[in-house]
Amino acid sequence: MEHESPSGSGAEMTRRTFLTWVSGACAAAIGAVLSASGLAYFVSPAFRKDDEGWVDVGRLADLKAGAPLKLDYVERRKDAWATTEKRASVWLVKDGDKVTAFDPRCTHLGCPFRWDDAKKQFLCPCHAGVFAVDGKVVSGPPPRPLDRYSVKVEAGRLLVNSKPIRSEA
Amino acid sequence: MKPVLDWIFERTGIDRVWEALMERHIPEAEGSVSWLYTLGSAAMFVFTVQAVTGALLAMNYVPSPDHAYDSVKFIGDKVILGGFIRGLHHWGASFMVVIVVLHFMRTYFMGAYKYPREGTWMVGIALLGVVIGFGFTGYLLPWDQKAYWATMVGTNIAGQTPFVGPIISKILKGGVDMGAATLTRFYAIHVLILPAIIGILIGAHLFLVVWHGISEPPQRAKPSDGQEKP
Numbered sequence A: 001m002e003h004e005s006p007s008g009s010g011a012e013m014t015r016r017t018f019l020t021w022v023s024g025a026c027a028a029a030i031g032a033v034l035s036a037s038g039l040a041y042f043v044s045p046a047f048r049k050d051d052e053g054w055v056d057v058g059r060l061a062d063l064k065a066g067a068p069l070k071l072d073y074v075e076r077r078k079d080a081w082a083t084t085e086k087r088a089s090v091w092l093v094k095d096g097d098k099v100t101a102f103d104p105r106c107t108h109l110g111c112p113f114r115w116d117d118a119k120k121q122f123l124c125p126c127h128a129g130v131f132a133v134d135g136k137v138v139s140g141p142p143p144r145p146l147d148r149y150s151v152k153v154e155a156g157r158l159l160v161n162s163k164p165i166r167s168e169a
Numbered sequence B: 001m002k003p004v005l006d007w008i009f010e011r012t013g014i015d016r017v018w019e020a021l022m023e024r025h026i027p028e029a030e031g032s033v034s035w036l037y038t039l040g041s042a043a044m045f046v047f048t049v050q051a052v053t054g055a056l057l058a059m060n061y062v063p064s065p066d067h068a069y070d071s072v073k074f075i076g077d078k079v080i081l082g083g084f085i086r087g088l089h090h091w092g093a094s095f096m097v098v099i100v101v102l103h104f105m106r107t108y109f110m111g112a113y114k115y116p117r118e119g120t121w122m123v124g125i126a127l128l129g130v131v132i133g134f135g136f137t138g139y140l141l142p143w144d145q146k147a148y149w150a151t152m153v154g155t156n157i158a159g160q161t162p163f164v165g166p167i168i169s170k171i172l173k174g175g176v177d178m179g180a181a182t183l184t185r186f187y188a189i190h191v192l193i194l195p196a197i198i199g200i201l202i203g204a205h206l207f208l209v210v211w212h213g214i215s216e217p218p219q220r221a222k223p224s225d226g227q228e229k230p
């Protein structure tokens, strides 16, 4: 039995030091795989793609040029394992082929504005903010044009992504 | 490095604790018999894996009937290596029971429970119970058909106990019927109560193992470690 020999430093490697190293290396490998997996799991939210979030809000055909339309819809949002439903609405404006979607909240303090068909402007009831049909501020306290949502048309349906795109002042 | 370590050692005595734990003498055993002595450490290892993977799973698990199943599915589908981590915890649970039972058998058949190690043995029996408790409570958590009906069977078995059965069954289920309260109850037991208990028991178990030293392989007509009861 070799275990009487001093645990081998230097050139001579005893059976004991060899086995110590082998089991140490195995333990390190197992430990590395396990902790790397655990770490990847822990940090995975950093790499998770957000739900794209396109919601069908209505038919393109209902939208007339020069007549902004407010559409109400139910937004289904995936929140990790849960799905939440929220009532939401969006203002849609058609100009030729182009469709623009406005966040229905005033950029001043968030009141819901309305379309005044006679004046051809968006009017906010809270502090008399006025926006043009392209969202620019005409008068009143709002600090920046209306915020927008991404919008696209697919097979005649209007799809909106209700993550506000903040407008520049 | 050395001065830093020396500074720490001098103030904490950790080096001597390490020596006492890792460089203690253990009996000589030949060949395959020596492997039997690793079963306790194997149980320790699987337990560590269970604790870490369990904590990770808890980050994405909801113990409520309307979310439990979806949150477990979310772990498998959406979390990086989520299926792997869940797999480790799932298989680790079975391994834990198998290894602990093997360890239990080795200490039984080698007579390691004899004087002066009866305390280690009794704490061990408690550990076996806790490990089974982990298995029973954890099985319900995915809240799928198998989980639900297995727990239904388990709680009904408890309900068959003479006289106190119905009471035990209601306490286990958190009510007359199985439902939301059963799930939260099992979850709390699985992640709060049993971990606290197993921590204390493992601490006591390992302390006793080190305190008494590991027993020798049994020899015919010789008391364990040559020690007679006084």
Ligand code: HEM
Residues within 6 Å of the ligand: B036, B037, B038, B039, B040, B041, B043, B044, B047, B100, B103, B104, B107, B112, B113, B117, B120, B121, B122, B123, B124, B125, B126, B127, B128, B131, B202, B205, B209, B213, B214, B215, B216
């Ligand atoms: C969570 C479960 C358990 C863990 C983590 C655990 C861990 C350990 C460890 C690391 C050792 C020292 C190495 C060895 O002898 O294998 C040990 C020894 C021992 N265990 Fe356990 N054990 C557990 C369950 C049990 C059970 C269920 C029993 C039996 C009822 C038991 C009875 C003993 C005894 C009697 C010893 C002393 C062995 C000797 O001195 O030779 N343990 N345990």
Ligand code: FES
Residues within 6 Å of the ligand: A106, A107, A108, A109, A110, A111, A124, A125, A126, A127, A128, A129, A140, A141, A142
């Ligand atoms: S909130 Fe619209 S003007 Fe103040």
